[in-house]
Amino acid sequence: MPGSFRSVSVVWVGLVCLLLRSRLARVGAAPICTNGQAGCHVLSLADLFDRVIQHSARMHGISSDLHSEFEQYFLPSKNHIGRVNCHTSTILTPNGKENAQRLAREELTEVILKLLVAWRDPLWHFHQSMDHHHDFNNFSSNKALEMSDMVHELRKGVDKVAEKMQTLGIISNSVSSLASPEALLPPDSAEWRLMKDYDLLYCFRRDSNKVQNYLKILKCRIVPEHGC
Amino acid sequence: MRRGAGVALLLSLLSVAVECNSVSPPGKPVLLSCRSPEKETFTCWWEPGADGGLPTTHRLYYQREDSEGTYECPDYRSAGRNSCFFDRSRTSIWVNYILTVEASNALGNATSDPLEVDVMYIVQPSAPENVTVLLEEKEESPHLLVRWEPPPDTDTQSGWVTLIYQLRVKRENDDQWEEYTSGKQTHFRMFSLHPGEVYMVQVRCKLDHGYWSEWSNTSYRKVPNYNQKERPFWILVSIFSAFTLIAVMCILIMKRKYVKQCLLPPVPGPKIRGFDAQLLKNGRSEDAVSALIISQGFPPMVAWKDQMEEYLVVFDSDAGPLPDSHKTQKRRKSSIILGGFHLHPEAHCKELTFSQNDREKAGERKEGQAIILKSNKPSSGELLSKVEPPQLLSQKQPCPSINFASEHYTEGTAESPSNHDGKPSVDCSAGNTVGPADSGYVENMREVDERQEDYSRVSGVNGDNVLFLQKETVPLHTSCKDKRNHADCTNQRPRKPHVTVATKVGVRTELIYSGYVETMPSLPTM
Numbered sequence: 001m002p003g004s005f006r007s008v009s010v011v012w013v014g015l016v017c018l019l020l021r022s023r024l025a026r027v028g029a030a031p032i033c034t035n036g037q038a039g040c041h042v043l044s045l046a047d048l049f050d051r052v053i054q055h056s057a058r059m060h061g062i063s064s065d066l067h068s069e070f071e072q073y074f075l076p077s078k079n080h081i082g083r084v085n086c087h088t089s090t091i092l093t094p095n096g097k098e099n100a101q102r103l104a105r106e107e108l109t110e111v112i113l114k115l116l117v118a119w120r121d122p123l124w125h126f127h128q129s130m131d132h133h134h135d136f137n138n139f140s141s142n143k144a145l146e147m148s149d150m151v152h153e154l155r156k157g158v159d160k161v162a163e164k165m166q167t168l169g170i171i172s173n174s175v176s177s178l179a180s181p182e183a184l185l186p187p188d189s190a191e192w193r194l195m196k197d198y199d200l201l202y203c204f205r206r207d208s209n210k211v212q213n214y215l216k217i218l219k220c221r222i223v224p225e226h227g228c
Numbered sequence: 229m230r231r232g233a234g235v236a237l238l239l240s241l242l243s244v245a246v247e248c249n250s251v252s253p254p255g256k257p258v259l260l261s262c263r264s265p266e267k268e269t270f271t272c273w274w275e276p277g278a279d280g281g282l283p284t285t286h287r288l289y290y291q292r293e294d295s296e297g298t299y300e301c302p303d304y305r306s307a308g309r310n311s312c313f314f315d316r317s318r319t320s321i322w323v324n325y326i327l328t329v330e331a332s333n334a335l336g337n338a339t340s341d342p343l344e345v346d347v348m349y350i351v352q353p354s355a356p357e358n359v360t361v362l363l364e365e366k367e368e369s370p371h372l373l374v375r376w377e378p379p380p381d382t383d384t385q386s387g388w389v390t391l392i393y394q395l396r397v398k399r400e401n402d403d404q405w406e407e408y409t410s411g412k413q414t415h416f417r418m419f420s421l422h423p424g425e426v427y428m429v430q431v432r433c434k435l436d437h438g439y440w441s442e443w444s445n446t447s448y449r450k451v452p453n454y455n456q457k458e459r460p461f462w463i464l465v466s467i468f469s470a471f472t473l474i475a476v477m478c479i480l481i482m483k484r485k486y487v488k489q490c491l492l493p494p495v496p497g498p499k500i501r502g503f504d505a506q507l508l509k510n511g512r513s514e515d516a517v518s519a520l521i522i523s524q525g526f527p528p529m530v531a532w533k534d535q536m537e538e539y540l541v542v543f544d545s546d547a548g549p550l551p552d553s554h555k556t557q558k559r560r561k562s563s564i565i566l567g568g569f570h571l572h573p574e575a576h577c578k579e580l581t582f583s584q585n586d587r588e589k590a591g592e593r594k595e596g597q598a599i600i601l602k603s604n605k606p607s608s609g610e611l612l613s614k615v616e617p618p619q620l621l622s623q624k625q626p627c628p629s630i631n632f633a634s635e636h637y638t639e640g641t642a643e644s645p646s647n648h649d650g651k652p653s654v655d656c657s658a659g660n661t662v663g664p665a666d667s668g669y670v671e672n673m674r675e676v677d678e679r680q681e682d683y684s685r686v687s688g689v690n691g692d693n694v695l696f697l698q699k700e701t702v703p704l705h706t707s708c709k710d711k712r713n714h715a716d717c718t719n720q721r722p723r724k725p726h727v728t729v730a731t732k733v734g735v736r737t738e739l740i741y742s743g744y745v746e747t748m749p750s751l752p753t754m
Contacts, residue, residue: 064437084293084324095294095320097268097388206322209348213321213388220387227412228387 045164046226049219052157056215059150060208062143067201069140074198086203087195088118093210100217106171109162112214115207116155123148125193126200147204154211170222251281253336257329259343263352266382267321267389267435270314270347271307274329274340282333288312293324321347351438354379356393356414356431361449364417372397372418372449376431379441391433394440400426424453 043051091114094100100108127144165171195203220228255277264270276286288301301312312327325347329340356376364373374395382389395416396405410416410431421427427450430443480487 089294093322095322096316097321097383097386098316100388101386206346206348210322216387216390220385224385228385 045168046223048161048164049223052154052161053212053215053219055150055154055157056208056212059147059154060212062147063201063205063208066140066143067205070198070201084199084202088115088203088207091115091118100214105218105221106174108214108218109171112158112211113155115211116151116158119151119204119207120155122200123151123204126197129197251335254278254280254284254331254333254338256338257286257331257340259327259329259340262345262350264347264350265353267347267351268316269319270350272312272327274310276310276331277338280333280335282335284331284333286310287330289328289330291326319347351435353382353391353433353435353441355442355444356433359429359431359444359447361429361447363449363451369419370421370451372421372427374416374418374429376414378414379433382435389435391435393431393433395429395431398428400428421451423451426450
């Protein structure tokens with residue numbers, strides 16, 4: 001008698017749990033809760049910013065490592081000094097603190113997204129070429145792959161941030177990146193195919209640093225209370 | 229002709245002049261490095277070459293990656309000699325600058341090698357400021373709280389720069405610094421301090437992925453000595469405990485005998501009542517033995533021979549029945565002790581003595597005492613006979629002395645088997661006395677049931693007073709001896725626990741009979 005009662009109670013509890021879980025899932029699909037709402041487990045904007053900033057910092061770190069490895073093994077010729085043409089040079093990026101602060105939030109966000117979009121394909125091909133050349137050890141090859149993945153992930157993250165900002169009304173809906181990423185690509189983006197590996201790394205190292213700095217400025221402009 | 233000579237003379241003079249002064253075009257300057265303290269401005273320094281003896285000017289020219297043209301340094305003064313300062317308007321991040329320095333004097337120029345910089349990678353902040361070291365004493369765990377401020381020119385509010393800090397600590401007497409990383413915090417807590425020491429602290433910082441700054445100025449802090457407070461207390465405690473210890477030791481030493489007795493009590497030796505070991509030690513064994521015998525109530529011992537004959541002495545009490553009904557078979561607890569009966573043929577019969585104690589103890593009986601018999605078998609009857617020593621003595625003259633080394637005994641109602649057919653009597657001469665066992669043991673007398681088969685073992689009667697008893701065979705340790713009158717076996721049974729006299733008294737410790745009346749092995753020669 002007690003055994004059957006116990007099994008029945010277990011089954012009943014299990015059913016109740018399932019019901020609750022389905023309820024909770026439905027609650028999760030409810031509209032995004034804003035900051036300060038109790039019982040809300042959605043990430044706040046500040047948390048999202050912190051995440052993407054961390055991500056971008058890591059991405060920049062990997063690109064620096066790869067670049068210094070390249071410099072060790074493949075010393076660039078003197079001709080490269082001073083005139084490296086990155087394929088992203090067409091994207092207008094602020095070159096200083098004041099310039100970056102002068103830009104509107106939407107523009108700054110858009111610049112970030114443009115940069116990230118512009119580097120997705122080149123990094124992918126870079127990784128492929130590294131695999132084929134076998135000049136590098138697996139460690140470098142893994143870094144290249146990680147870098148390429150990170151660009152992709154970071155872009156998605158910044159998309160989320162932009163979406164959240166738009167939802168919160170911080171920025172207007174003029175950010176076009178969400179709609180069509182290809183629209184961000186500069187028209188002559190095939191230039192990167194002509195770049196050599198070293199130049200590519202050189203350019204990407206710089207651009208990842210730009211992305212990191214822009215994100216930090218954006219964060220401290222929008223949510224300054226959390227560690228600026 | 230004359231003009232040519234004049235030119236030649238002038239030239240020679242000039243050359244002589246030149247040789248005397250050794251002026252030359254300037255040496256090649258060297259661009260040392262460029263640094264940006266906050267990622268908004270930067271400064272470059274160079275090292276001039278030989279100046280060639282003439283006043284030499286240095287100019288810095290730069291080109292930018294993102295624009296055409298060559299520009300000259302905007303500010304030669306702000307950063308000191310041989311430096312060039314680029315202010316905010318001229319500084320761009322993520323742009324390559326190609327710098328060259330040109331030294332020129334009257335005789336010529338010299339250009340340094342180009343230096344390419346990207347401001348992003350030449351960041352080195354200045355040292356943190358206002359390093360304060362405080363001693364915090366919270367909950368008995370003192371720690372140092374080090375606080376500082378970021379370098380003054382950095383902009384930490386806009387998120388443009390990220391500073392991480394490092395501090396190093398050293399005790400004044402140590403050689404090595406200990407380094408700690410503080411991350412982005414501008415404070416740091418240090419635990420596990422050595423009291424009474426002076427601590428020295430320095431802080432430095434790094435901006436983004438740039439270079440570490442210089443160490444800040446040293447800050448000092450002395451940690452107070454906490455042991456001081458507790459020391460008098462511990463001194464008092466130690467003095468007090470020392471005194472206590474000394475006192476205890478003195479007491480122990482003074483009373484060492486007592487302590488010894490307490491801790492190591494002497495093992496009690498065998499204690500024989502009435503036996504005085506001192507007398508024995510003094511060499512007077514006879515006195516010791518006699519004292520023992522007297523105290524034990526033994527009859528005085530006469531020299532005895534090796535052969536010890538034991539008799540069963542069965543008495544017939546002439547005094548008649550006991551005041552208490554003998555017919556009643558009351559259980560009585562009586563213990564009669566029989567010592568060793570020793571029959572000594574040479575001895576006088578008159579020396580048959582009983583201990584006076586026995587008689588006194590058998591208070592209610594005037595008739596005298598019964599000699600023991602036995603034993604523990606309840607079923608077996610016991611022969612109880614009473615003895616009247618004086619009468620007996622008078623009766624049996626030629627009887628050998630029977631030394632009863634008998635203990636006291638108590639009797640309750642006694643039953644005299646003498647009323648029955650058998651008239652047990654003590655007959656010294658009959659030799660049918662069986663003297664059981666030892667001196668000095670106590671046996672419990674059981675109830676005498678005269679109607680029981682006590683006399684079933686009687687094998688014969690000799691006269692009025694003597695009874696021949698047949699002894700039953702006993703399994704253990706039987707040694708049968710054929711004697712003159714009858715065969716019997718003497719048993720050696722396992723003893724019952726009782727006190728035995730030490731052998732030096734000369735008593736043979738022998739046999740215990742349990743439940744049996746045993747006949748004597750042999751008759752004494754009389």
